[in-house]
Structures are given as structure tokens and as C-alpha cells.
Amino acid sequence: MKIADLDYYATFGNSFLHKIPAKYKLIDAAIILSAVFYAKNVYSLAIMYFLLMTYLVFSGLPRRNFLKVSLYPLIFTAMFLFSMENLTYLTAFKVILRVLCISTTFIFLIFTTPYIQIFKALSVFLPDIMINILFNTYRALFIINNTLDNLLTTVRLRGGISISRPVHSLKTIGNLVGFFVIKSIETSEKMYEGLKLRGYSDKVFFSRD
Amino acid sequence: MSHIHIPDGILPLWLWVLGYILIGICFIFGAFYIKKFQKQSKFPLISIMAALMILTMSVPIPFPVPYHINLAVLAGIILGPILSLFAILTSNLLLAFTAHGGITVVGLNTLVISIESLVGYLIFNFFYKKTDKIFFSAFTATFLALIISTFLAIGIVYAGTHNFSSLSHHNCCNKEEHQEKISIHNEKHVESELIEHHEHQDTEEKFNIKRFFALMFMFGFIGWILEASLTGFIVSYIKKVKPDILNL
Numbered sequence: 001m002k003i004a005d006l007d008y009y010a011t012f013g014n015s016f017l018h019k020i021p022a023k024y025k026l027i028d029a030a031i032i033l034s035a036v037f038y039a040k041n042v043y044s045l046a047i048m049y050f051l052l053m054t055y056l057v058f059s060g061l062p063r064r065n066f067l068k069v070s071l072y073p074l075i076f077t078a079m080f081l082f083s084m085e086n087l088t089y090l091t092a093f094k095v096i097l098r099v100l101c102i103s104t105t106f107i108f109l110i111f112t113t114p115y116i117q118i119f120k121a122l123s124v125f126l127p128d129i130m131i132n133i134l135f136n137t138y139r140a141l142f143i144i145n146n147t148l149d150n151l152l153t154t155v156r157l158r159g160g161i162s163i164s165r166p167v168h169s170l171k172t173i174g175n176l177v178g179f180f181v182i183k184s185i186e187t188s189e190k191m192y193e194g195l196k197l198r199g200y201s202d203k204v205f206f207s208r209d
Numbered sequence: 210m211s212h213i214h215i216p217d218g219i220l221p222l223w224l225w226v227l228g229y230i231l232i233g234i235c236f237i238f239g240a241f242y243i244k245k246f247q248k249q250s251k252f253p254l255i256s257i258m259a260a261l262m263i264l265t266m267s268v269p270i271p272f273p274v275p276y277h278i279n280l281a282v283l284a285g286i287i288l289g290p291i292l293s294l295f296a297i298l299t300s301n302l303l304l305a306f307t308a309h310g311g312i313t314v315v316g317l318n319t320l321v322i323s324i325e326s327l328v329g330y331l332i333f334n335f336f337y338k339k340t341d342k343i344f345f346s347a348f349t350a351t352f353l354a355l356i357i358s359t360f361l362a363i364g365i366v367y368a369g370t371h372n373f374s375s376l377s378h379h380n381c382c383n384k385e386e387h388q389e390k391i392s393i394h395n396e397k398h399v400e401s402e403l404i405e406h407h408e409h410q411d412t413e414e415k416f417n418i419k420r421f422f423a424l425m426f427m428f429g430f431i432g433w434i435l436e437a438s439l440t441g442f443i444v445s446y447i448k449k450v451k452p453d454i455l456n457l
Contacts, residue, residue: 003263006307033313036218073216073308080219080366083421098218103308110306118306129240129252129295136256137263137299144260170435174442177265181283181443182451184261188253195253 004145005065010114015060017108022117023124025109032105036098042090045097052104061111070107073099140191144184151176217311220369228316228365235294235323242291255292258284259299266304278436281322281358282329282351283443287454290327297322321362329354333444337457347444352437359429363422370416 010018017025032048039045056066077099081092109118115138123131155161160172192200243249262284266277279300284293298319305312333350340346447454 003303003307033217037222069308073311077216077219079424080370080421083417083424085415085417085420095219099216102217102311102313106306106312107308115303115306127236127240129243130236130298132252133256133259133295133299134302136253137259137303140253140256140260141263144257145264148264170438171442174439175446177280177439178443178446178450181261181287181447182454184257185254185287185454188257191257192250192253 003141006069006110007115009062009065009111013061013112015112017055017059017061017112020112022113022121025113026118026121029105029109033102036101039098042094042097045094045101048101049097049104052101052108055108056104059108059112066107066111070100070104073103136191140184140188143187143191144180147183147187148180151180216308217313220314220317220366224365224369225313225317228314228318228320230316232298232316232319232323235320236298239291239294248292251288251292255288255296256299258288258293259296259303262296262300263303266300266309278432278439279322280440280443281326282333282347282354283440285326285330286333286347286350286444287456289456290323290330293326293330294319294323297326317365321358321365324361325354325358328357343448344441344445348437348441351440352433355429355433355436359425359433363418363425366421367416367418 035048036045039048056063074096077096081087081095084091116135119131119134119138122134126134155172155176160176161169163169243251258280262280266279281293281297284296287293288296298315301310301315301318301322304310305315305318310318329350331350332353333346336346336349337343444455448457
């Protein structure tokens with residue numbers, strides 16, 4: 001799932017979780033993270049995950065997309081579990097539940113809180129440079145995402161990528177990304193000039209709302 | 210693929226905290242460099258590179274496991290190793306919120322990818338100066354950087370999980386209880402203890418580094434070639450169209 005889609009849910013969603021300020025959600029996420037790390041047995045983890053799933057049922061969030069994103073880390077957990085010797089079901093469940101509890105918590109955060117609000121909450125303890133770059137990256141994501149979509153459509157329409165010609169396809173993708181990089185750098189220069197004209201002084205300010 | 214896809218909750222606290230501390234130190238040096246050399250005008254460029262990395266990282270290439278390229282070496286070539294650290298940290302942080310990589314491993318991930326970026330940058334410059342062949346230099350730099358960073362990622366995962374049994378058994382009983390049980394056990398069954406110990410070792414849950422390495426290598430090798438070729442073509446294109454971006 002693209003970040004733009006997640007941002008859409010976070011910005012236009014109308015659940016009770018959307019109304020909670022970002023800083024409380026971040027504190028809540030930190031508490032759950034600590035609880036998961038110090039959970040002593042599989043039952044407490046199962047209860048925690050059950051509670052998170054109950055939240056999901058009553059939150060009004062798009063369940064299918066939510067689960068799709070929150071279950072994504074399981075692919076890599078499986079890779080890790082395959083590397084274990086003499087693995088018991090109990091340990092496997094414990095690891096899986098740990099992973100799911102944390103991923104679900106953060107997906108809740110990102111599905112219900114716009115990135116800007118998260119940056120604002122993080123600005124309390126992150127340095128200005130980081131907030132600056134995070135804000136600019138978020139802005140750039142949407143600008144260059146459209147360019148990338150248009151470029152990909154153009155290449156597909158012209159039959160530029162074909163599995164039967166892998167080297168040619170790779171070269172086409174390489175040229176496309178190369179063009180995309182040049183375009184993006186030009187965009188960044190324009191972006192900086194625009195920001196400077198509007199009084200940007202290498203610091204991002206947030207409104208109180 | 211080179212970054213640690215191990216999600217939150219597997220690596221121990223000391224390891225990921227250490228990752229954050231190391232990346233914090235690098236960050237302070239980076240921030241000092243930006244202030245000293247007045248590189249604030251590069252913020253939009255860093256952001257664009259971070260956005261590029263996020264867009265390419267969030268597009269999985271169809272493969273047995275979702276493979277993606279991360280363009281870290283390209284970021285290193287365009288931004289240089291110091292500024293690319295900020296782009297890598299930003300992209301990792303934003304992706305971690307979408308359950309891609311885990312929030313606790315952001316520090317370690319940034320460390321691994323930054324080293325990949327640094328190694329790629331150095332090898333690219335070295336080969337380009339020696340051979341003057343742009344595709345070859347970019348391909349070799351990316352390929353070698355990916356191998357190094359994959360080994361680094363495997364090493365980190367191993368360091369955090371080789372005593373994995375502590376995760377699965379730490380809740381069996383408290384320390385005093387455990388000591389008491391051991392002493393009773395020792396008094397009663399001194400002779401059979403060794404046999405039991407060996408049996409316990411045979412059935413103990415442990416992380417098999419060889420198996421993990423085989424899995425990483427199996428899925429990674431094709432990816433390394435893919436990413437190295439792609440970076441080679443991208444850098445060649447940029448060299449033809451707008452060479453000043455590469456700072457050669």
C-alpha cells in the first residue's frame with residue numbers, strides 16, 4: 001500500500017481514534033511497545049492482540065487494508081522462524097504475537113494520524129534538521145509520486161517493459177528512473193526557490209490546530 | 210533487501226538501543242557538517258532522495274519474497290555519504306510507521322544502509338577514476354556494497370538472536386527458584402546431569418546462522434544483480450543527460 005493511501009485514511013477518516021491528539025497516540029504506542037517487550041507469556045500477548053483487534057472492529061477503519069498492512073511483517077518473521085532449530089509452537093506464537101502487536105499498534109497510529117501531526121508531536125524531541133527533512137520529504141513524496149505514475153503509464157503504453165526481453169526492460173527502467181531522478185532534482189531546486197520566496201529559513205513552524 | 214527486515218519484538222533491547230546511539234552520534238557529526246559548510250540549501254535535495262528511496266522501496270518486485278530496491282548507493286553517489294545519511298534515516302523512519310522494517314530497528318537499518326551508501330560511494334569513485342567506465346563502476350560499486358551490507362545485516366541479526374533461548378525460556382521461573390531447583394537437581398542427580406544437559410542442548414531452540422544466511426543469499430543474489438544493473442543504467446543515463454548531478 002502506498003503512503004499516499006495511508007495518508008488519505010489518516011486525513012479524511014472520521015473514527016473516534018482520529019480525534020485523539022497525536023502526542024497521546026504516540027505515548028500509547030510507546031506504552032504498548034514496552035508492554036510487548038516485557039510481556040512474560042504468550043497469553044498476555046494474545047490478550048493484547050485480541051484487544052487491538054477489538055479496537056479495529058469498532059474503529060470503523062477499512063479492515064481489509066488495515067490487516068493487509070499490519071500482517072506484512074509476517075513474511076519476514078517467517079523467514080526468521082525458518083532459520084530456527086528445534087522451534088516450539090509456543091515460541092513461534094510468542095514471536096508472531098509480539099510482531100503483530102507492535103505492527104498493529106503502529107498501523108493504528110498511521111491510519112488515524114496524518115504525518116504532519118506526527119512530525120509536530122515528534123518535533124518536541126527531534127532536532128530541527130530532522131523535522132525539516134521529514135516535512136520536506138513528505139511534501140516531495142506527493143509531488144514526485146504523480147511524476148512517477150505518469151512516467152510508468154507512458155512506458156507501459158509504449159510497451160517498454162517485457163519479461164521476454166529482461167536486459168532491454170532493465171535498461172528501460174534504468175533510463176526511466178534516471179530521468180525521474182533528474183526531474184526530481186529539478187523539482188527540488190524549484191521547491192527550495194519557492195520556499196525561500198515565501199520566507200523559509202531552514203526551520204518548519206506548525207500551527208496550533 | 211540488505212536492510213534488516215526483522216520486525217519489532219525480535220532483536221533484544223541492548224542491540225537496537227545501541228543502533229540508535231550509533232546513528233545519533235553519526236547524526237550529530239552530520240548536523241555539524243551541514244552547519245559548518247552551509248549545506249542547508251541541500252535539504253530539498255535530501256528530501257527528494259528520501260522520497261525517491263521511499264517510492265522505490267515501497268514498490269515490491271514480484272519475487273518469492275517481496276524484493277525491493279533501495280537506491281542507497283545512488284543516494285551516496287548523488288548526495289555524498291554524509292548527506293545521504295539524512296535521506297536514509299528519513300526514509301527508514303517513514304517506512305517504519307507503515308510496518309516496513311520496524312520502528313525499533315530504524316537505527317540499525319540506517320546504520321546498515323548508510324554503510325552500504327558509503328561503501329558504494331567509495332568504490333564507485335575508485336573504479337570510475339581507474340577505468341572511466343560509468344556502468345561498470347556503478348554496477349560493481351552497488352553489487353559489492355550490497356554484499357557487504359547484507360553480511361552486516363546478517364551479523365547484526367545473529368548478534369541479537371544467537372542466544373534466542375532466553376526469549377523463549379526467560380519466564381519459566383524466577384532466578385532464586387531456578388537456582389534452588391538446580392541445587393536440588395544437582396544433589397539428587399549429579400551423575401545424570403551431564404546426560405540431561407546434552408539432551409537439553411539437542412532440543413534447545415537456537416538461531417541457525419547458516420540457514421538464515423542461505424535464505425538471505427538465495428533471495429538476495431538475484432536482487433543484488435537486479436539492483437546493481439539498475440543503478441548502473443540509472444547512473445549511465447544521468448551521466449549522458451546531466452553529468453553535473455554526479456559531481457564527478
